Amino acid sequence: MNSKRARDMRWAPVRRPVARTPVWVGPAAVAALLAVVVAAFLVYRWYTTPLPVKTPPGDETQQVIAQITSLPASEFESIGQGTANNLLKPVTGTPLTGATGKPEVFYLGGEFCPFCGAQRWALIIALSRFGTFSGLTSSASAADIEFPNTPTFTFHGATYTSQYIDFRGLETSDRERNPLDTPTPAEDQLFTKYNPQSSIPFVDIGNRYAFTGAMYSPEVLAGQSWQAVADELKDPNSVHAKAIIGSANLLTAAICKITIDQPAAVCSSPTIQGLEQKLG
Amino acid sequence: MPRLQLAAVAASVVGVGVSIYLTMVHYAGITPACPVSGTINCEAVLSSSYAVIAGTSVPTSVAGIVWFGVSALLWGWRFGPVHLAWSAVGLLTVLYLVFIEIVRVGAICLWCTAAHVLVVAIVMIAAVMTVSPSGRGLGRGA
Numbered sequence: 001m002n003s004k005r006a007r008d009m010r011w012a013p014v015r016r017p018v019a020r021t022p023v024w025v026g027p028a029a030v031a032a033l034l035a036v037v038v039a040a041f042l043v044y045r046w047y048t049t050p051l052p053v054k055t056p057p058g059d060e061t062q063q064v065i066a067q068i069t070s071l072p073a074s075e076f077e078s079i080g081q082g083t084a085n086n087l088l089k090p091v092t093g094t095p096l097t098g099a100t101g102k103p104e105v106f107y108l109g110g111e112f113c114p115f116c117g118a119q120r121w122a123l124i125i126a127l128s129r130f131g132t133f134s135g136l137t138s139s140a141s142a143a144d145i146e147f148p149n150t151p152t153f154t155f156h157g158a159t160y161t162s163q164y165i166d167f168r169g170l171e172t173s174d175r176e177r178n179p180l181d182t183p184t185p186a187e188d189q190l191f192t193k194y195n196p197q198s199s200i201p202f203v204d205i206g207n208r209y210a211f212t213g214a215m216y217s218p219e220v221l222a223g224q225s226w227q228a229v230a231d232e233l234k235d236p237n238s239v240h241a242k243a244i245i246g247s248a249n250l251l252t253a254a255i256c257k258i259t260i261d262q263p264a265a266v267c268s269s270p271t272i273q274g275l276e277q278k279l280g
Numbered sequence: 281m282p283r284l285q286l287a288a289v290a291a292s293v294v295g296v297g298v299s300i301y302l303t304m305v306h307y308a309g310i311t312p313a314c315p316v317s318g319t320i321n322c323e324a325v326l327s328s329s330y331a332v333i334a335g336t337s338v339p340t341s342v343a344g345i346v347w348f349g350v351s352a353l354l355w356g357w358r359f360g361p362v363h364l365a366w367s368a369v370g371l372l373t374v375l376y377l378v379f380i381e382i383v384r385v386g387a388i389c390l391w392c393t394a395a396h397v398l399v400v401a402i403v404m405i406a407a408v409m410t411v412s413p414s415g416r417g418l419g420r421g422a
Contacts, residue, residue, distance in 0.1 A: 026407025030371070034400065037375055041382040048383070115329075144321065146328045146385045197337065198309055 053140045053149040056226050061138040065153070067230040068121070069128035075245060077271045078236045081278075082246020084122075087211035088254050088279055091194050095258070096207040098166020103258040105165055107155060108183060108191055109201035110173040112142035115214035116201040117152030118221060121229070122247035123169075123203070124153060129252055129266045130259065131162020138226055142175055147218035151226050156180050164259045165206075172200075205251070206258035209279065215250060216243035253279055285355050288363075288405045292352035295398040299344030302391055306331065306339040314390050325389035330380045340377070344395055347373070351402060359409045367406040370399040 056064070098104035107123060109116030117140070124133060139154040141147060155169025170181040183191065195202045199212040220243045221229060232240035253275035256267035266272065305312045306326065314322035325331065332339055347370055354363055374396045381388050 021411050023408050023412045026411045027404040030400065030404050030407055034375075038378060038382070041379050045383045045386065049386070144319075144386055145324055146330070148386060 049148065053151060053225075055138040055140060058137065061136070061153070061226065064138070064226045064230045065124070065133070065136055068125055068233055069133075071125070071233060071245070073265075073269065075234075075236050075241070076249055076252075077269055079241060079245045079249065080271050081249060081275060082242035083239075084215040084243060084246030084250055086250055086278070087213055087215055088205070088209040088250060089194075089211055090280060091204075091207060091210045093193070093207040096190070096204060098168060100166055102162070102164065102166045103206040104204075105167045105206065105255060105258075106187065106190065106204040107167070107169040107201060108187070108203075109155075109169075109171055110177070111139050111154050111156065111171050111175045111180065112145060112173055112177050113200050114141035114145060114147035114150040114218040116171075117141045117147075117150040118214040118216060118218040119201045119203070119247070120152045120155070121221075121244045122215060122251055125245065125248040126251035126255060127160060127162075127165075127167055129248075130164045130255060130263070131160055131167070133158055133160050135159050139175065141218070142177070147222060150218045150221050151224055151229060152221070164262050165255060203251075205254045208258050209254045215247035220244075249275055250279075282359075282409075284405050284409060285359060288355040288402050289352055291398045291401050291405075292348045292355060295348030295395055295402075296345055296352065298391060298395045298398070299341045299348055302326070302341035302395075303339050303345065306341065312389075312391055319386075319388055320390060321387035322389040322391055324387035325381055325385050325392060328380075328385045330384060341395075343373070348395075348398070355402075359406075364406050364410055367399075367403040371403045374399045 055061075096104045096106060105123075105127065109119070111117075124136065127133070135158040136153045136155070137157065139152055141150040141152065143149055154171055156171040156174075158169065160167040160169070168187075170183055170187070172179065172181055172183070174180050190204055190207075191202055192198065194204060194210040195212050197212070201214065202210070202212050204210045220240055224232075224240075229240055229244075232238040233244060235241055236245075249271060252266060253272050256262075256272055256276055257279065259267070261267040261276075267276075302312070312322045312326060314320070316323065330340070333343060347366075351366060351370070354366055377392065378396065381392065
């Protein structure tokens, strides 16, 4: 018995102690991964955040507006829809008319909102083909929002005259989200009727077409000065022109629908006619 | 059931609650109960274009309800690789959403962060149970 035990002990495999992985290793690895990734995000944010914008003075703004509203017809023709997303949705309702009884284009947005900022460039260009703005001033989207400091203009305090259409542009809040323009109850009703999510910007073109959002990404304008964007628009092959003028062409086609193709100089162009057919 | 598994179930249930609250806030169009101080700004995050699942009008928080709901069910079962895989899906989603908050929006939503912390807690539990399936050392076995 004793000799058997001695033999078993002699031949028994020696089990070497295996070090167990401590339980804290898993959570510590997850925490370390999170810390590294979040730190990388913070560095990336710091590196890519554009410097605070300084809105240009009035005369510079007027120069930029004059530049973007006097683009040659050939440029509109060559760009067509460009890279713009057609957000226009046909709607049914009593035709919307403005203060002077003409078909109305209604815009509701906010100065803080980068998508409103992007859409305003296209709206100003499109509407300027039917009439004239005065009192437009430069503005930028909020600094604490996605696409911060998007260079743009504001419709607050601006007036528009046209022999074809009326335009009403409301900015409900300023860049710091303080209240600004107040819509009438009828405009409020319009806003919620065609826009149950209450998104901005909201644009209604004579109750014939309506849409919310921007037809191109505000990223196109990131870190740019007003003058730089205006200069880019002169080149029909630029990213800016394809996005902004493409959007303006879509808006122009929708407006031509409510003016019954007036003025002919704008609405009878092959590009606008083609887009009108596309809109249905 | 080990205590750690119970904790994961509890975290999942709380996560479902947080996600339901954020979904209700979205559809009711109201401002969530959340302080606004510089970087902390729930409204900036929840009103951004990333607050809905891309190409839809479905709020991202609905995905949270689904993830936490499935998580609650999974953790009621014996721990296995599927728990780790589901946790990894949650962790990757959290990393993406934190990227959106920090880089794209530049603001942090506290309610979203609460949900992210719950996901990370569940991931950590999965990590512990992978190393020590009985949860020995941190929790009592069943």
